Amino acid sequence: MAAQKPSVPKGTRDFTPAEMSRRNFIFDTIRDVFRKYGFKQIETPAMENLSTLLGKYGEEGDKLLFRILNSGNFLKGVDQQNLENRDAPGIISRISKRGLRYDLTVPFARYVVQHRNEISFPFRRFQIQPVWRADNPQKGRYREFYQCDADMIGSESLVNEFELIRIIDEVFALLNLKVTIKINNRKILAGIAEVIGEPERIIDITVAIDKLEKIGEEKVREELKSKGLSGTALKRLDPVFGMMGNNVEKLEFLQTFLADSETGLAGIGEIHTLLGYLSTDPVQSAIELDITLARGLDYYTGAIIEVKSDEVSIGSICGGGRYDDLTGIFGMPGVSGVGISFGADRIYDVLQQLDKFPSTAEEQTKLLFVNFGENEVKYILPMLGRLRNEGVIAELYPESAKMKKQMTYADQSAIPYVALVGENEIQSDKITVKEMSTGNQEQHDYKELLQKLKS
């Protein structure tokens, strides 16, 4: 067969050892914090039945699902007429019944319903797995990427929101990143739509307000007008554009502004309770009430959370919120949950840009034994085993290649020490150790070598 120029599919990536160490640093940090808070790990299959996935992510989402071709004779159930007419929708439903996971939330909802009898609620689960989306790849957006999700399901208590915010704070503290945790509540947004007399237009209103920072007040007004918002409603919205100050001041304003909306006041109450919990055990990150926050509005019903880096200008690096009925679609209504999702790829970019990956994130071979030949190999092997058992990552160059080749390998692999054990060393029961950064050579016995490597 002719040689092929190898590549990976568009939007997917290989991860090299150096990248893996840094990625593992992020995943391990997040996992450890999830565990510390009593979250239990689950995993779900990469493939789900399309009946589980379709219709859960909107029309646009359905298009972004990667579909698996049925195996065997995939044309079996397809109508001849459909084929002749090139009827794509008619054909696709017959030739593919599984798709790749698009996120971790819908598979989790499916899991909860399927395993309801084994689960003791409230259930705290975390899940760290890749997801796939047939999106157009661009900088920072991939077709395969990891999500790191924690959800609590089966409890309406705001203690859950508190715990998730503590988790966020702790993860970013451990990653040595300064962040602002923005919070909002869907009920406040519903209240605003209510008091300006446009309760049905909550989506249009919040989608527009969400752009306030980006496009400015005037453009937002124009957008709302073009969506058919009445002049009266727009005028009533004015004070919201002018809202300023810290959380307490914002809440005071909203208390008055939303005085006639029961829903709005309930939202304010929830924010008060949450801030109350946070005052008993404060977090390091800034907590900022931001009523322009509207992510996943069709989805969230209470708290909305979004995390921004204070140091790098990049989209949200973690987000989440409360959903009141995630499992209803699978036949289990009325189960409230709240969850967050860390965006590992963006966190990676932030750490990289700030040069904040700890050097320990890369686990390195500490010592390379040069290979002088069979006799030396047999002398070295037991010593190599002892060093490894002491926790020293060590290697023996597998071939008795030219010295220069072996040293180049040590150099390129960033191995800090090279051990030279030839006839003389075997005679004297010593090891010559070269420090690669300085070129210094010293003779040691095994004990001294071990001390040197462990220090």
Next chain:
Amino acid sequence: MAAQKPSVPKGTRDFTPAEMSRRNFIFDTIRDVFRKYGFKQIETPAMENLSTLLGKYGEEGDKLLFRILNSGNFLKGVDQQNLENRDAPGIISRISKRGLRYDLTVPFARYVVQHRNEISFPFRRFQIQPVWRADNPQKGRYREFYQCDADMIGSESLVNEFELIRIIDEVFALLNLKVTIKINNRKILAGIAEVIGEPERIIDITVAIDKLEKIGEEKVREELKSKGLSGTALKRLDPVFGMMGNNVEKLEFLQTFLADSETGLAGIGEIHTLLGYLSTDPVQSAIELDITLARGLDYYTGAIIEVKSDEVSIGSICGGGRYDDLTGIFGMPGVSGVGISFGADRIYDVLQQLDKFPSTAEEQTKLLFVNFGENEVKYILPMLGRLRNEGVIAELYPESAKMKKQMTYADQSAIPYVALVGENEIQSDKITVKEMSTGNQEQHDYKELLQKLKS
């Protein structure tokens, strides 16, 4: 939308928290040993271009690939004639250009060629990721399962085989499993085919010999006869059937039997060298030369390794071997490598059957605070944070539900201690702690509580 009865695709699985803890115990053990020996982790995408995968696993393998339907207008490039004629092969090559990873070896070969300029050879890589095969699911065989591979590439030295055997030994020692590591060498098999005068029939011969244990000598002879092996050749093969004894005795026999085959003698020499290395730093597991071992013969060119449990009758739980030209197909010939792959699912089954999972494999919440209401919650939250910072996995029941409900949750979640902090406890600055297994209740201050939980 009507409620759906949720399920996962045939041959795939959810993993519950209890299963995840046990699986992580296996993965963590393997990963730690790989790292200890200086192997570096990589990851490759779940999807590969079909041009990378097709033709690498034989005709049967090609059929078992899961193919991804092209996104967007997947019918675009398909010939009308092909559609009308239901020409499956003609259609499939147009509607699908990516497939799911079938193993970790071919993606690794692709990786090596693609990243050849960043890699310093010899390269020790490990990779722990799921693979997918459209196999017929049956007990112990899944369509999605994890492989745990370690390979050294770019070195012909038998030190590599030695190190892989040490890794195998160490992994199973840490898993507390007794195993036999069977070794063979493709060159010995080639030598046998040579000296009986049927060098071209090496595959038929070894496939038949491979069944010796299962179907017995007579049936193997019949099979070989039916494959067209001459009477003379069969007669010459007789001593091989009769070969017995320990490794030294087997090698002595082979030394004579293969005296006229240069290849055969080279194979024996390799086994000698390997056993020589092992004698300098012996492993705990039995090492057994087994010339019936022929796994992946179309693939391996030197050492062949297979690991069997001594305690449970199950197929091989780890295997591997040397391949002389893995990357040639991607345009980089002459790179020799040797690798092993642990079968996590079978290892799981063995550990489960022997009840050998350590209890520490399950990370458990140690303490649940009962929730008596808002005042108590605010009192408890800072204490909860302190305990967690001390490494105690603790939870607060999020709602002030009925006592019975909260205790049932603790019971079902196997949480060993429950803390009761009501008005009295707040007054006296004490915590009432109930041990769930005995029902005993004691009062402690924070310090005593911490001591109790950490002991």
